[in-house]
Amino acid sequence: MKIVVTTSELRQALKTLQKAIPNKPSLPILQSIRFKVTKTKVTLAATDLYFGVIAPLSAEVIVEGEAAIPGKLFNTVIQSLPDESLTLEVDKEQLVVSSRATKSTIQCMAVDDFPEFPEASGEVRPLKTETLMKINDLVLPSISKDVTRPVLTSVLLEFSKTGYRAVGTDGFRLSLLEENITGEVESTLLFPAKALSEVSRLAVLLQEDEVFLSIAQKDKQVCVQIGATWIFSRLIEGEFPPYSQIVPSSSLTNLTCDGTQLFDQLQRASVFARESSNIVQFSCLISQVLITTPTTSSGHFEGVLDDIQIKGEEITVNFNAQYLLDIFKQFIDSSVKFSFTEPLKPVLCTATNLPNFKYVVMPFRVAT
Amino acid sequence: MYNYATAAPVAFQNWNTCMVTQQPTSDEVRATWHECCAKLRGQLSSAVYNTWIVANPLTNLEHSSDTALLATIMSPTAFHSTNVKKNFDETLRQTLSEITRKQVEIMYVIGTQSIQNGEIPKYNGIIHDIIPKNSISKSPRVEDLFSPKNLESAAFDRSQLHAKKVGLRTDYTFETFAVSTSNEMAHAAAVAVSNQPGSSYNPLFLYGGVGVGKTHLMHAIGNNIIEQNPQIEMIYSTGEEFTNQIVQAIQTKKVSHFKDKYRSTQVLFIDDIQFIAGKTAVQEEFFHTFNALTKNLKQVVLTSDRPPHEIRLLEDRLRSRFEAGLMIDIQEPSFELRTAILLLKSKAQGIPISIDLAKTIAESVDSARKIEGIITSIRSEVELKKRSLTPELIAEIISHTTQQEKRILNASPTDIIKLVANHFQLTQAVLKGKSRVKQLVTARHIAMFLLKNELSLPLTEIGRWFSGRDHTSVLHATRKVEALLLSDEQLQRDVLSIRRTLQRQGKN
Incomplete structure (x- = not known):
């Protein structure tokens, strides 16, 4: 094969592939990028067998062909080159990258060993990039990183005729985003959070307004088409926890406060909370809310929220500051509402600027 | 050629002798796969063997005919499945055929074994193994959002x-x-x-x-x-x-x-x-x-x-x-049931009363609703006036409520006649009139009975209210109603209901 391409085009394509190239795969061929050059188009592909990407590359085709090129090395070489036109040529299992002043020769891998991608099949669902960004900001922070519980590392996506629902939880907090979900749920899938985050990143990077999901339940696979780029991911199997049951339906104390002020105070408190398991305490009194941290050897913090509304009984609740900060940065410039029932029961947080979003947090149990 | 008879594990030796109709057991499937892995391990590099063979196990074998077997190979992802099928189909088929001495066809599926066996892993809360169940940990922690306790209380x-x-x-x-x-x-x-x-x-x-x-x-x-x-x-x-x-x-x-x-x-x-x-x-x-x-x-x-x-x-x-x-x-609650209701309701109100006291109350009240009223008065006495629960207190409350009842019952004869007429959806004129239609007569008798019993009017005067009937007619009517009250449930209900309405009106 032989192509002529600009460094910047190549860098852009490598950016889309980067998450699909595993660091130390058990199967060596998986660390390679597969170039496929036909008369009309050039594509690059990489996969770790659980997640895969096929990206287009605009280049001038001189000779058709295929090659598997070690990804990390190739990437480093390309990043080091200045922005100019490059020639890539494969000859006798060696790739020669020549620029005006350089000539790098890279040993290729056996292209026949490169795994074949499965076919994209199943029902197709469009998803707006705007929605993906919302899921990325509001749902993905709640997802667990504990790989021993695969279901909690995934986002539950549900589609009805008119809308969608996205739910994520790590067992301590829960994000629930839904829009226009009326009528029957027609399609349910557990999308691995890492893959979904990558889909969202690429949709923004490639400036596409909408992506298309091909969901093949039988093959436990989802393919996402973002323009001319394809992302392949497996689906997670298992039963998602009964999320709808734990969203509090009633409350005894309601607190409404300013999102910006809340976030600022929480950030200040979290500086001190680091020393004490990230605990911040909300004391809702009749007319004000105190945000405090436990006293440690380094000191402690005390902040007040004014401009608030409290309805109901006085209550004191301990939170993990990180759980709140993760999500509350989306609540800046909005009014935030907390619904408390008991100090150790789930708390519901909503914001006026995000009417379709619910965040449920489990408070800390602090021994007294 | 592989010599099956000498090298095969015990599980297989039964294979040959087992009847065709009998499907291989899961132990046999496992043994077959074990054998297949052992044979392929030598032929492939360890990376290829681990990725394409070990990760895609044989999960099922079944006889599709006398000489053929259908094998199921399960892969974790579509990537695995596609490539195993493309690159190893021939190898696997041959190896499995050699082991089982049957023609083997392979079906490729995607999934994990536990789920394939029909057990979808149920969500069970995060298990805190480190913390013994009955001791409360001193260090702060966040409990599982989906703990059974939370789910239950939310439900x-x-x-x-x-x-x-x-x-x-x-x-x-x-x-x-x-x-x-x-x-x-x-x-x-x-x-x-x-x-x-x-x-x-x-x-x-x-x-x-x-x-x-x-x-x-x-x-x-x-x-x-x-x-x-x-x-x-x-x-x-x-x-x-x-x-x-x-x-x-x-x-x-x-x-x-x-x-x-x-x-x-x-x-x-x-x-x-x-x-x-x-x-x-x-x-x-x-x-x-x-x-x-x-x-x-x-x-x-x-x-x-x-x-x-x-x-x-x-x-x-x-x-x-x-x-x-x-x-x-x-039916109307019996004495025993009234006692039981008393015990239940008082317990629910947080003032459990003894069975003897409950019996005393049950003797003097006749409806469940009145029981509720009495319990409320007991509670207010106990909680607000800080009195202790004694037979004297109960007696006082009972006498108070029954007194109230007596006072209520000084309604006028017109009231009673009107009420009876309303209850049976008749006009007062008809009730007081001469007609002797059966339904009318029952209503009239009840009215007479009530006038006699509740207001203690003389028989002659009652007769005068009803188109000047003779006092013997009235006597007959009241006796008849009294007798029927013992057996006729509908009559009991009618009388009771009228009496209650009367009491309610008296209160207003």
Whole structure:
């Protein structure tokens, strides 16, 4: 094969592939990028067998062909080159990258060993990039990183005729985003959070307004088409926890406060909370809310929220500051509402600027 | 060529001898796969072997014919499956054929083995193994959002909220309903209906006098259904509310909205259905609602103070439909049941009274509702005046309530006659008149009986109220009613109900 391409085009394509190239795969061929050059188009592909990407590359085709090129090395070489036109040529299992002043020769891998991608099949669902960004900001922070519980590392996506629902939880907090979900749920899938985050990143990077999901339940696979780029991911199997049951339906104390002020105070408190398991305490009194941290050897913090509304009984609740900060940065410039029932029961947080979003947090149990 | 007979593990030796009809067991499948792996390990590099063979195990073998086997290879992802099929199909088929000495065809599926076996891993909360169960950890921690405790309390809150929305009293449950011979039938039917709404007894028609527990049972059915299915659509209304809603719907031109609401519900409760009798438009609407619901096997539960055939001015088509369901009469509570109710209710109010005291109270009051009143007075005495629960206190409260009763009963004869006439839906003139139609006579007799017993009027004077009848006629009437009261339940109910209304009026 032989192509002529600009460094910047190549860098852009490598950016889309980067998450699909595993660091130390058990199967060596998986660390390679597969170039496929036909008369009309050039594509690059990489996969770790659980997640895969096929990206287009605009280049001038001189000779058709295929090659598997070690990804990390190739990437480093390309990043080091200045922005100019490059020639890539494969000859006798060696790739020669020549620029005006350089000539790098890279040993290729056996292209026949490169795994074949499965076919994209199943029902197709469009998803707006705007929605993906919302899921990325509001749902993905709640997802667990504990790989021993695969279901909690995934986002539950549900589609009805008119809308969608996205739910994520790590067992301590829960994000629930839904829009226009009326009528029957027609399609349910557990999308691995890492893959979904990558889909969202690429949709923004490639400036596409909408992506298309091909969901093949039988093959436990989802393919996402973002323009001319394809992302392949497996689906997670298992039963998602009964999320709808734990969203509090009633409350005894309601607190409404300013999102910006809340976030600022929480950030200040979290500086001190680091020393004490990230605990911040909300004391809702009749007319004000105190945000405090436990006293440690380094000191402690005390902040007040004014401009608030409290309805109901006085209550004191301990939170993990990180759980709140993760999500509350989306609540800046909005009014935030907390619904408390008991100090150790789930708390519901909503914001006026995000009417379709619910965040449920489990408070800390602090021994007294 | 591989010599199967000498090298095969024991599991396989049975293979050859086993009957064709018998499918390989999971142990045999595992042994076959073990064998297959052992053979391929030598032929492939370890990376290739681990990725393409070990990760894609054989999960099932079955005889597709006498000489052929169908093998299932399960891969974790579509990537694995596609490539195993492409690169190793031939190798696997050959190896498996050699081991089993049968023609092997391979089916490729995607999944994980535990799920394939039909056990979808249930979500069970995060297990805190480190912390022993009964000691509370000193260090702060966040508990699992999906802990059974949380799920349970959330479900409880949800059903309570739903019950409240529907208008059910959450304290009226089967647990707080005392059962005795007079109501065990009704209780059993209610439990059956609440466990299988729509399919056991439809409609369920409960009738009985005031304070026998019709409404309690109805609420208990509702609460039990909600507990089992918090999402269920349910409507509870009284006959009067139903009437008012129709009137309002007609006024605001939203009749279709009303129809949709009532006809889409899964369970319908109408308390005091007798109230709709005589109201043509309301009966018409109720008839269609009733038909729509029962046709779709939606549960309907109704209560009334008398059986359908005694509800006057009820359309025949409705009456026959009510009678097609299960009709159950709830009788006045017996002494034992009253005692049981007392014990239950006092416990629920947080002032458990002893069985002896309960008996004392049960002797002097006759209805469940009055029991509730007495318990409330006891509680207020105990809680507000800080008095202790003694027989003297009980006696005082009882005498107080019965005194009240006596004072109430100085109604005028006109009041009683009017009330009796209303109760039987007659005019006063007819009641006082000469006609001797049977129904009229019963009503007249009851009126005479009440005038004699409640107001202690002389017989001659009573006779004068009723077109100057002779005092012997009055005597006959009162004796007849007295005698019938011992056996005729409907008469008991009628008299009781009139007497109660009388008392209520006296209070106002």
